[in-house]
Amino acid sequence: MKLKFIEEKIAKLLMISSAIVVFAFVANIIYTIFLRGFPALNWEMISQIPTGGYYNGGGGGILNAITGSLYIVLGSTLLGLLISIPVVFYLNVYLKKDSKLAYIARLAFDVLFGIPSIVYGAFAFTIMIYLGMHTSLGGGILVITLLIIPIFIRSMDEVAQQLPKDLLDATYALGATKLETIRVVLRQIAPGIATATLLSVGRAIGDAAGVMFTAGFTDSIPTSFSQPAATLPLSVFFQLSSPNADVQDRAYSAALILIFIVLVISISGRLITNYFSKHKI
Amino acid sequence: MFTITVAAILLVVLIGLGLYIKSVPIFNQYSIWQLISSSEWKPGQGKFGFLPFIGGTIWITLIAVVLSLPFALLTSLFLTEYSKSWVRKWVFTALDILAGIPSVVYGVWGTLFVVPWISEKLAPNFVEYSTGYTVLAGGIVLGVMILPLLISLFVEIFSAVPREFRDASLSLGATKWQTCKHVILRKTFPGILAAVILAVSRAFGETIAVLMVCGNLPELPHSLFDSCYPLPALIANNYGEMLSVPMYESALMLAAFLLFIVVFIFNASSRAVIYRIESRFK
Numbered sequence: 001m002k003l004k005f006i007e008e009k010i011a012k013l014l015m016i017s018s019a020i021v022v023f024a025f026v027a028n029i030i031y032t033i034f035l036r037g038f039p040a041l042n043w044e045m046i047s048q049i050p051t052g053g054y055y056n057g058g059g060g061g062i063l064n065a066i067t068g069s070l071y072i073v074l075g076s077t078l079l080g081l082l083i084s085i086p087v088v089f090y091l092n093v094y095l096k097k098d099s100k101l102a103y104i105a106r107l108a109f110d111v112l113f114g115i116p117s118i119v120y121g122a123f124a125f126t127i128m129i130y131l132g133m134h135t136s137l138g139g140g141i142l143v144i145t146l147l148i149i150p151i152f153i154r155s156m157d158e159v160a161q162q163l164p165k166d167l168l169d170a171t172y173a174l175g176a177t178k179l180e181t182i183r184v185v186l187r188q189i190a191p192g193i194a195t196a197t198l199l200s201v202g203r204a205i206g207d208a209a210g211v212m213f214t215a216g217f218t219d220s221i222p223t224s225f226s227q228p229a230a231t232l233p234l235s236v237f238f239q240l241s242s243p244n245a246d247v248q249d250r251a252y253s254a255a256l257i258l259i260f261i262v263l264v265i266s267i268s269g270r271l272i273t274n275y276f277s278k279h280k281i
Numbered sequence: 282m283f284t285i286t287v288a289a290i291l292l293v294v295l296i297g298l299g300l301y302i303k304s305v306p307i308f309n310q311y312s313i314w315q316l317i318s319s320s321e322w323k324p325g326q327g328k329f330g331f332l333p334f335i336g337g338t339i340w341i342t343l344i345a346v347v348l349s350l351p352f353a354l355l356t357s358l359f360l361t362e363y364s365k366s367w368v369r370k371w372v373f374t375a376l377d378i379l380a381g382i383p384s385v386v387y388g389v390w391g392t393l394f395v396v397p398w399i400s401e402k403l404a405p406n407f408v409e410y411s412t413g414y415t416v417l418a419g420g421i422v423l424g425v426m427i428l429p430l431l432i433s434l435f436v437e438i439f440s441a442v443p444r445e446f447r448d449a450s451l452s453l454g455a456t457k458w459q460t461c462k463h464v465i466l467r468k469t470f471p472g473i474l475a476a477v478i479l480a481v482s483r484a485f486g487e488t489i490a491v492l493m494v495c496g497n498l499p500e501l502p503h504s505l506f507d508s509c510y511p512l513p514a515l516i517a518n519n520y521g522e523m524l525s526v527p528m529y530e531s532a533l534m535l536a537a538f539l540l541f542i543v544v545f546i547f548n549a550s551s552r553a554v555i556y557r558i559e560s561r562f563k
Contacts, residue, residue, distance in 0.1 A: 004456050011458040015359035018352045026375045029390045090282040108290040114548040116486020118513045122537040123296045206383025209488035213520050233385035255389045262381050
């Protein structure tokens with residue numbers, strides 16, 4: 001009789017300590033990067049593009065990578081939203097609950113969600129070679145769009161599936177066509193869209209393997225879709241592989257900037273999600 | 282809208298097909314068995330043995346899952362069965378951060394923290410010398426990376442178990458832990474398996490972080506303190522030069538195709554299981 005209570009105590013202790021370990025990992029990662037990245041961080045890094053000798057310890061910064069990443073994230077998020085909203089709408093309003101197509105679609109998007117970004121990168125690269133395209137901002141945007149569409153669709157779909165049927169019936173009763181109900185549906189799944197955008201932006205900005213061969217790398221800021229674009233994760237990666245200690249320190253600062261951007265996005269995203277939830281029934 | 286939906290579904294088929302067509306040339310020259318059982322990798326001489334890369338990938342994936350599974354199970358049981366709601370909120374925030382950290386940052390963390398720790402503290406107890414850029418380092422970094430995925434899946438699965446099951450068990454005099462052990466874990470076992478398979482397939486394809494901590498030596502590792510060279514790292518490292526060596530492109534595409542096939546099978550099967558579980562409890 002006693003034994004099971006002892007077991008209970010031990011189990012509980014183990015559980016609490018494993019939760020603490022999870023916390024410790026988060027703290028350790030952020031602390032480690034901060035410790036090494038903060039001393040080398042300065043305004044020059046954020047506001048200038050690399051000068052000629054940058055990767056040998058010369059002056060300049062990583063503005064090229066910051067803007068490149070932001071361009072790619074912005075472009076692919078817009079494109080991703082344009083493609084995925086109609087799909088979610090179709091799945092939830094036009095198709096019946098037990099539709100085979102809907103089942104297959106959900107399965108397909110879940111599978112796509114799991115496909116590693118390096119495979120997307122390799123696939124997109126072969127297509128770009130086939131089309132005669134060079135590494136470019138446009139290519140980077142395309143591959144990241146492919147990467148985030150499944151995230152968009154599945155996380156919006158989660159919310160859209162909760163949509164009350166009565167609400168749709170009410171709009172039909174007022175004489176709305178299926179297409180017109182999109183205005184009601186959109187408002188209802190707005191928090192879902194915000195969360196989905198948040199998740200995709202986080203994944204898009206942190207992805208390195210996909211853009212490696214499609215967006216390329218450059219020291220200047222791209223001015224058109226056909227020029228190559230630098231990205232922050234790749235910038236961290238390249239600087240870290242330099243033998244020069246100063247350049248490595250900059251890699252740590254670049255990583256810190258990357259973390260900072262991701263955290264800002266996720267915190268502001270949470271606030272936006274709360275704001276958008278006000279229309280929800 | 283129908284067209285966009287179908288086109289998006291077809292993307293899966295398209296990716297698989299595209300990669301397969303690109304890897305056909307190498308299939309024509311070597312048998313699949315030759316390719317995956319040979320460990321000689323000398324593209325210049327036309328020798329393409331994938332064994333070291335496949336071996337490396339399997340090693341680090343296994344280590345990652347073995348290391349993170351107990352933590353993930355215990356933490357998610359704690360979150361669903363024991364913790365107060367404010368604790369849950371904090372842990373979920375931490376998990377969100379962990380899930381949001383880009384993989385290159387995990388790589389940086391690995392080189393700054395895990396690698397030195399292995400080479401200075403851990404390895405000297407077991408082997409004479411290790412650089413720290415090892416199978417183990419890759420496994421640890423990957424293990425931390427899949428933690429948030431595992432925990433969020435587990436929490437979802439555990440919360441799908443109806444309240445009555447717990448009440449029935451508790452009213453028979455079982456402690457909470459006994460309820461967890463005999464009711465929840467047993468009831469959700471297929472789901473746990475499916476979640477683990479999903480996490481495995483995530484770990485399989487992770488590129489940049491493992492590339493930074495694994496050492497990238499194309500030899501089959503013999504111990505935890507050897508370097509290894511996982512498949513995704515192979516693709517990432519050699520993409521630039523592949524067009525100059527014959528069959529190289531095809532070999533790398535085969536690597537991508539192998540990744541795709543494994544991830545596809547793992548994902549499709551485990552998702553199907555998860556759907557079944559969720560609909561059963563609804």
